[in-house]
Amino acid sequence: METVIEVRSLFYTYPGGIVALKNINLDVYRGEKLAILGSNGAGKSTLIKHFNGLLKPQKGCVKVFGIDTRKASVAELSKKVGIVFQNPYHQFFSEKVWDEVAFALKNFGYSEETIRYRVTKVLRLFDLYDYADKSPFELSSGEMRRLAIASVLAYDPEVVVLDEPTVGQDRIQKEKLREYIKLLSLQNKTVILVTHDIEFVTEGFDRIVVMSNGTILGEGSPKEVLYDEELLEKANLMLPQISKIPMRTNNSIILEKRPLTDDELLSLILGILGVRK
Amino acid sequence: MESLYEMFIFRKEDRFLNNIDPRVKFLTLIILMTPVFLTLNPLFYIALFMFLLFQTFMFANSRRIFFSLKGIVKLLAMFFIVIYIFNAYPNFLNLEAAYLSFISIFRFFLLVYMFTLFFTTTYIDDLAQALYKLKIPYPIAYALVLSVRFVPTVAKDIIHIYDAQRSRGLELDRGGFFERLRKMLPILIPAFVISILRVNFVAEALETRAFGFSPKRTFMTELKLRKHDIVYIFLTFTYILVTHNLIEGKIPFLTWM
Numbered sequence: 001m002e003t004v005i006e007v008r009s010l011f012y013t014y015p016g017g018i019v020a021l022k023n024i025n026l027d028v029y030r031g032e033k034l035a036i037l038g039s040n041g042a043g044k045s046t047l048i049k050h051f052n053g054l055l056k057p058q059k060g061c062v063k064v065f066g067i068d069t070r071k072a073s074v075a076e077l078s079k080k081v082g083i084v085f086q087n088p089y090h091q092f093f094s095e096k097v098w099d100e101v102a103f104a105l106k107n108f109g110y111s112e113e114t115i116r117y118r119v120t121k122v123l124r125l126f127d128l129y130d131y132a133d134k135s136p137f138e139l140s141s142g143e144m145r146r147l148a149i150a151s152v153l154a155y156d157p158e159v160v161v162l163d164e165p166t167v168g169q170d171r172i173q174k175e176k177l178r179e180y181i182k183l184l185s186l187q188n189k190t191v192i193l194v195t196h197d198i199e200f201v202t203e204g205f206d207r208i209v210v211m212s213n214g215t216i217l218g219e220g221s222p223k224e225v226l227y228d229e230e231l232l233e234k235a236n237l238m239l240p241q242i243s244k245i246p247m248r249t250n251n252s253i254i255l256e257k258r259p260l261t262d263d264e265l266l267s268l269i270l271g272i273l274g275v276r277k
Numbered sequence: 278m279e280s281l282y283e284m285f286i287f288r289k290e291d292r293f294l295n296n297i298d299p300r301v302k303f304l305t306l307i308i309l310m311t312p313v314f315l316t317l318n319p320l321f322y323i324a325l326f327m328f329l330l331f332q333t334f335m336f337a338n339s340r341r342i343f344f345s346l347k348g349i350v351k352l353l354a355m356f357f358i359v360i361y362i363f364n365a366y367p368n369f370l371n372l373e374a375a376y377l378s379f380i381s382i383f384r385f386f387l388l389v390y391m392f393t394l395f396f397t398t399t400y401i402d403d404l405a406q407a408l409y410k411l412k413i414p415y416p417i418a419y420a421l422v423l424s425v426r427f428v429p430t431v432a433k434d435i436i437h438i439y440d441a442q443r444s445r446g447l448e449l450d451r452g453g454f455f456e457r458l459r460k461m462l463p464i465l466i467p468a469f470v471i472s473i474l475r476v477n478f479v480a481e482a483l484e485t486r487a488f489g490f491s492p493k494r495t496f497m498t499e500l501k502l503r504k505h506d507i508v509y510i511f512l513t514f515t516y517i518l519v520t521h522n523l524i525e526g527k528i529p530f531l532t533w534m
Contacts, residue, residue, distance in 0.1 A: 017343040022430050074443045083444045089474070090434065091441040093466035107446030137342070137470065151445065 001029040010060035020046040022214045033191045035201040038211035039236040044194040048161050053077040084159030086164040088144040092136040101151045116152050126150040141171040159190040167195045198240045202260045210235045223258040293336035294398040299407040301506040305513045324520040358384045378521045401426045415494045438467045
């Protein structure tokens with residue numbers, strides 16, 4: 001598999017003396033859906049700011065598509081790695097939704113025709129086309145979140161990083177977000193999601209990296225990580241609901257399969273009970 | 278912006294200066310500031326600078342304070358150039374003008390250093406209590422303190438906004454003067470919007486907790502003068518008196534006589 005982001009022995013200390021990252025080693029592969037999981041202050045956001053050069057490594061090295069981030073500008077790297085930040089209010093400034101989406105495209109020097117085409121496409125994709133002439137501040141929180149994602153996807157980065165996208169979102173919005181991540185994956189984008197919402201990462205991710213106190217505690221497939229109570233406890237996280245039930249049953253068949261969705265769990269239980277679904 | 282954030286954000290630290298009563302620190306600040314305005318003697322400025330350095334290394338988080346000060350280096354250089362141009366005009370190779378400009382900048386730097394030391398080591402709620410105990414009505418004291426408290430928050434917001442816009446290809450360091458000025462809009466507009474929204478949230482939060490209902494106010498932990506506060510202010514006062522007297526040959530606080 002092709003590595004798109006390569007992090008080697010990365011250290012970062014904030015000016016106030018807070019050590020945010022300690023010896024981080026990570027590879028992100030093309031087309032994968034990676035979740036970086038950790039409680040507040042684990043260093044997740046600091047890590048992703050290295051992916052488009054907002055922060056430069058103080059020690060160690062970060063390579064994005066083979067380019068050392070110390071040798072490239074944020075604008076150059078952002079064309080390849082688009083970051084959707086946690087708070088949409090931190091980026092909206094235009095009078096119209098349309099202009100907000102077009103902003104990055106203009107900065108990257110695309111032609112008027114391309115801008116028109118891409119903005120239309122992405123607004124339609126995110127069900128925002130009808131709001132094109134509205135102010136971004138008039139949108140609901142779910143729509144704002146969608147607009148923030150749309151404004152990054154408009155310039156078609158190969159890697160999309162979502163920083164805590166589930167904060168303040170209700171169940172329906174979260175499910176919609178999951179659909180958008182699937183959609184990105186279908187377009188062969190690499191998706192990196194940073195979150196402390198353990199319930200959200202139970203479905204739809206290829207790999208989970210667990211961070212705590214600026215270090216990577218462990219990584220693996222969702223089935224490995226989300227059933228590793230010890231690892232999650234070390235990271236100040238709790239098991240998701242879906243793995244709590246099988247852990248309580250202590251049933252070897254269920255524990256071997258490690259279900260992560262309601263359907264998987266239900267069919268296992270029914271199988272054990274000898275009931276056909 | 279990061280240095281502004283570091284200057285005004287309070288981190289609970291168990292260091293000597295952090296544990297000094299804010300009233301005493303405020304009084305000390307006045308004691309230190311007064312002779313700066315009364316003299317132009319560079320030797321005295323150096324003595325004052327040494328005293329501040331001593332406090333920084335011995336009694337405070339030196340790393341944090343120097344980082345906060347680092348943010349004003351460019352500003353100082355800019356001020357120096359402007360002051361020099363005014364002082365030297367029309368003869369631009371002028372040693373006396375350079376000397377006068379240097380003294381002005383040194384004076385400004387000392388004042389910034391003193392305020393940095395004060396704000397990085399003072400818990401803002403203690404400051405509110407200190408002002409209240411100095412008979413300033415609590416709503417006014419709290420409003421003053423609130424404006425200081427939100428400096429790091431706004432600074433943090435601006436850092437986030439700057440990061441978000443740079444991630445969308447905004448390059449502030451490219452283009453001519455007016456182009457750069459225009460590029461500030463994507464930073465300033467979200468900063469204003471967030472600040473206005475926050476003001477609203479704070480006002481609602483204060484009202485729902487009956488802020489201003491009673492003019493009398495009690496505090497969970499009362500500020501009390503302790504022995505080390507007295508020692509600190511006494512040593513500061515003595516140092517200023519002695520150094521000023523040695524260098525200038527007079528007592529600083531009586532120079533107007």
